[in-house]
Amino acid sequence: MCGIAGIVGEKSNKKILTKMLASQNHRGPDNTGIYGDNEVMLGHNRLSIIDLTKNANQPFTDVNKRYYLTFNGEIYNYLELRSELNYCFKTDSDTEVLLAAYLKWGKDCLHKLNGMFSFAIWDSEKKKLFAARDRFGVKPFYYCLYEKDFYFSSEIKALFETGIIKKPNKKVWANYFSYGSYGLPHETFWKDIHQLSAGHYIEYEKNNLKISKWYFFEEEIRKYSTQNLSYQESKEKYTKLLKDSIKLRFRADVSIGFNISGGVDSSTLLALINNEKSTKNIKAFTFYCDNKEYDELPWVEEMISHTNNPLEKVLLKSNDVKKLSAKISDLQDEPYGGIPTVAYANIFKKARNLNTIVLLDGQGMDEQWAGYDYYLSNNNTNTIQGVVNSPFKKNVLTKEFLKYADKPTYPKPFSDDLLNKQYRDLFYTKIPRALRFNDRISMAFSTELREPFLDYRLVEFAFSQPLEYKIKNNVQKKMIRDIASEYLSNSISYAPKRPLQTPQREWLQNELFDFVLNKLKTLKDSEYSSWFNFSEIEKELKLYKECELDSSFHIWQWLNLSLLINK
Template identity: 55%
Template structure:
């Protein structure tokens, strides 16, 4: 996992490209470089060495014929199999997935993405055709931001690099308003900043003749329709095999690999799948965070699951006193509103892992969306936040003109099933995209790579296609996953209820961090987004106990930091 940048067209210089690379130095602390690939075209790369640690795998990576240059962020998990297939036509000089990706592109062209099992965001410049081809993985695990105007095309892994290239930081009023009104983080191609866009997951981009063409290469609905449904027993065996293989693939690395563990069924299942691989457990570090609050901490569950194993456990604490400083640090790198205190706590796992020399971590992201694990799936609710009975949005605090700019997200419903349409929404438009963005930034901030076995596309497609009663049965969610997990885990863990709250966020914000909240939100009282009196009233209500949800309070804090850095 790394950082990529490119600047093509008017005003492109090596100096600007180097500034962009420097802005993403944390993403790839092992090596960085800029290469001029055309008269006014530069590509740059920050490398986090994971596979083939030698300098021969450094990027930008140029083909032997010097026609093609690649910059690539992510991992191609099936690179060994692809390397064997391609070796009849191509002589490899490295053992890297980078070279495999470029060789595959040279052979398959734009169809290359369908051959890849991985998380990726990459760009290839063709010096003969003077064309840039870029693509993003199926679920958008790895980011690709871009700016296109005034005869320029600029792209990067993080928004900060675009600002370093001179792109203006102008408010995208519609996205900001929709964030407060609907809890939306923008459409799949939008950001919170005007003229800064992102390539949607599962999409390709071509830049040539000063024009941008974008098309979707991954048709999820079609892939799901092609899944052959089997009996419950056969499906269970097929899914178990996919789970084991997806986990095995994500241990392909030339550096230490660890994983994150909580008390939930997803990461617990991941533990069971890792144990089944017969790896040397003493070499695989396990991380979990705590806030020293028994109402939320899952340490007792974690220790119980690890009993009898040799996995070294690292408990990473977060105290309320750390929140303001951590918040400032993460905001500089997210540059868009992000998840609350759980994201801060999660970030410390990656910091701790990197300190211990662990460059790669696995987690259970994606299981809730594919297996229908959120509580609102039970009643086909339009909610996007679980664990609350009252709306988490407080639109009464917004200025009326600003509020009118909100646009309710228009999300297609490609399936006949209400449940599948909700799952599709969460996979491609709401829950997963924002979680992937949060997690990419917090992992890469500390030079670590996060891998998600549950997001192996083969697994997601197959599980998603299953009928309702294999996902939810008698009120039990993720039913078939729990059946499979019971082969590896204790019954009490397998059937433990989902716990949506991981930190005492609402308690800390209303008590220990009350002064900080008031200080942070003071600047919003006169901001054009807000009705100052209504904002003060809502804050007062929260402090007096109307705090079932603290999402709106975190919205105010996040906004204040981004609008008044």
């Protein structure tokens, strides 16, 4: 897990690249590397995970010094790929395996990779850049074209070191406030700053930028249509894949731990880890807010009592939010998901302090096994779990600003409505935003986060299963719960989903209300004030303070912008 950056063009400049790398140094403090010539500058912030020697530092080149690679992520099946490649390896790293795979198979190597990645390879002979992003976009890739040069990086803040002016993308911001959208897969909240969509690659040559899709999820799903496996056969196959996914993600030359909540997903992960692996020194991490209505500690401690893993409990207090929310905002560069994200960030800080460099979590199970409550209804608009009414307050936006709003629509490649909802959440809404939130907060503390449940083999297989394998008698994630029940008590494996992890609603209404008022004053005095009708905001605040606690999302939206405008 690292940071990458680069400049392609006649104005490629080491000084600028150095500033770009410095801005995202938290992603990889173990080594900073630079390669450059008259037409390209490639940079790398290294967090050493596999092959800790300096021989695996990047940018990495082949023996002929024609190709130069800067790579962020992990290729989990690098040992299997290594055995396929007739290549004289000089390191034990997955980085060298990735480059060797590209030399042998070209861009077709992408289909052989099981991992999370964004990388760029410079062909110094053809003067051509090839860059790619993994299937679900676990690892980020941002880019911009500025004064005829092509810039790319792992974080948006690095691109603002190039001289490009920071201006809001008003359409994305208007959609965020109006519909809760965080942008389409290629968009960001900032004008002229783009991201490479998940499952796509870039070819840049002679000032010509070409973007192509390489991962066709819909086609992969159709391959499963003739399997017709029984429930038991599907359960056995999925369990085997799941165990293999976890095994692959334990490949590291540094200490590994995992994050756990009281839900069935992370508890299943914990159970399978301890079923396959010695539990000695494998730490579990969880956060809590010292509030019995929200904390999941009773379920976590029940689970841990069976496995005896060392448990690190990380407390977030309301007073911590003021300082931490600003720091996380600076690291995210864009709006993020509220106080739960702040609480989750504390886990990575604690893990780093304890020298646990790699953490696993249970992200991705709800999307592949239809775990959200709105999957049970025909309501296709409100995708915020646990909220009854619309959380969006368009009435506080001025008519002029609302003109920029354009309600996002998403592809519906399947004939089944449930599958289309799952597809939307995997590639357009839930997963992209969660992966972005989690990448930034893990890298903020120089730790690596791995998501075993987002192994593409698991996602494809689960997604393709019949409806009754996912939801039966209104029990969601039916198969994963049945798998979990073989390792866990029924109180955990069949527990209902608990969407509210922190007392965000109550804190914003009480302990943090003055903080909210102060930040809204900052917003009112800013250049963004023309977006809002502040008399309407005051009405909404009064209503929220007195009684209306169905959702705090609109309050957090205003905070998000106020925290970002001074950055």
